[in-house]
Amino acid sequence: MSKAAPAAPPAPARRSRWLRVPFKILVWFVILSLLFVGLYRFVPPPVTLTMILDGNGITKDWMSLDDIDPDMARAAIAAEDSKFCSHHGFDAVAIAQAMRRNASGGRIRGGSTISQQVAKNVFLFQGGGFVRKGFEAWFTVLIEAFWGKRRIMEVYLNVAETGIGTYGVNAGAMRYFGHDASRLTRADAARIAAILPLPKKRAAKAPTGFTRRYGHSIAARIGVVQRDGLDACIR
Template identity: 75%
Template sequence: MLLLGFIGLSLLMVTVYRFVPPPVTWTMVGDILAGHGATKRWVPLDRIDPDMPRAAIAAEDSSFCTHGGFDYDSIAAAMYRNAKGGKVLRGGSTISQQTAKNVFLWQGGGFFRKGLEAWFTVLIELIWPKKRIMEVYLNVAETGIGTYGVEAGSQRYFKHGAANMTRAEAARIAAVLPLPKKRAGVAPRGFTRRYGNSIAARVGVVQREGLDACLR
């Protein structure tokens, strides 16, 4: 009965969130309890500069438009680099997986949480179109301490909305996403600056090769 209840509840939540913005996430709750607050402002995907989702694809998930939720080549590559002790710029998680984690689950690892993440990833890929997955991702992803979504991140770092971001600014936000509590989108230094510049260079590749075609 518990299993059936969980399946029914998860299906209901995923279906509702296809149309309704998620009001709060466990990560936001953690920031609120820690005294950081949770600044967020939901904006539709068509009010976010197109270079922002392109930057996310360039940085996090070049196969976003074509995979079914999991990029097995990236997972294998990340596991190989980890085994060799090399630096992993991004793990094997797709944007779909990160969206599932950010919306429905908590941060951190563990096989149990990973299993739940896989379940919710399958559900959102089945129930949400790709545009909705990207829209939710860009609105709930942590872009700084107590800051959620690219609109709030753009206001915090650049003093204007996400609709008016430059390509360089979009790339800086994308560079922050893997470690939002340790990286800053304004005046980045060292690795974050170099990584942001690398992402900005790849945004054009995403556009030219149509890697964002599912968002148009």
């Protein structure tokens, strides 16, 4: 006499079992996020996905913010994020302006702050659309809460791409000027900042055209950043 097949679990139990899987994934994601953010508060990120996927090798040389010439951080603020010291990771005005420009057509431009760029460069990858933007927002909130502005700027200046296969302003300074980032002139710092949006297509040494004009503009704004205390949070 054959035994009867066991009864299937009721529908609510099946739904509960399936809900536990994404819940566990979410919990582990939060835990790992907090662990890595906490670790990188004190330890330099050894490598990023952008570096690994570059295909041009990796040249980098970490330098502390205390040793990098102060004009380099001022140049980054002048070029990339003038409200760096006053926002909490997001610049609503810049995001709205970028959305309006992009809606009108032409070259797509973002409204990312330095904090958002660090979140993307350290923990995520280039591209990815709105899904990546969601993760980027999560990590931006975390680094703003746990790192503070000085650490965010320090990591930014050390992981930002500054040339083909070159990462960080110290490696960039060696590549273009033959000396480290502690000896940057204001013009040097402005030129490195000018190439950050397109480091594979622009060069900081003997720049021409738009890159040269943009560098001059940034050099002029470095003085404004210093005069108006726009770098006060990292001094």
